[in-house]
Amino acid sequence: MLNIVMVEPEIPHNAGAAGRLALATGARLHLVKPLGFSLDDKHVRRTGLDYWKDVDVKVWENFEELREAVDQEARLWFLTTKATRSHWDAEFRDGDYLVFGCESRGLPETLIRDAGEQAVRIPMKEGSTRSLNLSTAVGIVLYEAVRQVGGV
Numbered sequence: 403m404l405n406i407v408m409v410e411p412e413i414p415h416n417a418g419a420a421g422r423l424a425l426a427t428g429a430r431l432h433l434v435k436p437l438g439f440s441l442d443d444k445h446v447r448r449t450g451l452d453y454w455k456d457v458d459v460k461v462w463e464n465f466e467e468l469r470e471a472v473d474q475e476a477r478l479w480f481l482t483t484k485a486t487r488s489h490w491d492a493e494f495r496d497g498d499y500l501v502f503g504c505e506s507r508g509l510p511e512t513l514i515r516d517a518g519e520q521a522v523r524i525p526m527k528e529g530s531t532r533s534l535n536l537s538t539a540v541g542i543v544l545y546e547a548v549r550q551v552g553g554v
Contacts, residue, residue, distance in 0.1 A: 403428060403429060403430055403496065403497065404427065404428075404429040404430075404494070404496070404497075404498060404499075404500065404544065404547050404548065404551065404553070405429060405430050405431075405432060405476075405497070405498065405499040405500065406420055406423070406424055406429050406430070406431050406432065406499075406500055406502070406540055406544060407432040407434065407468065407478075407499050407500065407501040407502065408420060408431070408432070408433050408434065408502050408504075408536070408540075409434045409465055409501065409502065409503050409504060409509060409510075409513075410434060410435070410436055410437070410438070410503070410504040411433060411437060411438060411439075411504055411505065411536070412437075412438030412439075412504050412505045412506060413438060413439070413505055413536070414438075414439035415537070416505060416535070416536040416537040416540075417431075417433060417437075417439070418454070419537035419540070419541075420536075420537055420540045421453070421454060421457040421459065422453060422457075423537070423540055423541050423544055424457055424458060424459070425453060425456055425457050425458075426554070427544060427545070427548050427553060427554055428553060428554065429458075429544060430458045430459070430460065431457055431458065431459045431460070432459075432460050432461075432462060432468055432499070433459065433460070433461045433462070434461075434462045434464065434465050434468060435461065435462065435463050435464065437461075438504075441461065465513070472499060473497060475497060476497045476498060476499060477495065477497075477498050477499070477520060478498070478499045478501050478517075478520060479492060479494070479498060479499065479500050479501060479520050479521075479522055479543075480501045480509055480513055480514055480517040480520055480521045480522070481500065481501060481502050481503075481509075481521075481522060481523065481524070481539060481543055482503065482508055482509050482514050482521055482522075482523060483508065483523055483526075483532070483533050484508075484514055484521070484523070485514070485517075485521040485522050485523040486523070487519065487521065487522050487523065488522060488523060488524075488525050489522045489523065489524055489542070489543050489546055490525070490546065491522070492522050492546075492547075493550065494546070494547035494550045494551060495551065496551050496553075498547065500540070500543050500544060500547060501513070502536060502539060502540060504536075505536050508533070522543075524539055524542055524543065
């Protein structure tokens with residue numbers, strides 16, 4: 403099983419789209435607090451996430467709590483526009499964690515700096531845009547990982 407990690411997501415629709423991607427691929431969605439939205443039933447229904455009850459989702463108080471719970475064999479891949487290595491060059495394995503930052507700030511510099519070769523980026527045309535929508539980025543990288551692992 404692959405794992406999608408959203409660190410401090412701010413926009414409920416991006417988390418909802420990532421949840422739908424997780425459901426479609428059999429991945430687990432990890433949300434790291436603080437969240438920019440509520441996950442209570444009333445709010446989830448209002449945002450049209452009628453499938454949310456079926457999503458395998460885990461909410462963490464902070465990133466360190468998640469990191470301590472990760473299996474020793476699993477690898478964490480940190481997605482950032484600041485990396486030089488493409489996600490196409492990563493060799494994903496079942497059980498890996500795909501870690502994405504929040505919409506307005508991305509991942510903290512300390513996580514990127516400590517990631518080394520585990521920091522990867524989605525290639526984009528030079529000078530075209532600063533970044534992609536968060537749920538779009540999740541979809542691109544998740545499906546490359548699914549392709550490599552042989553899922554779905």
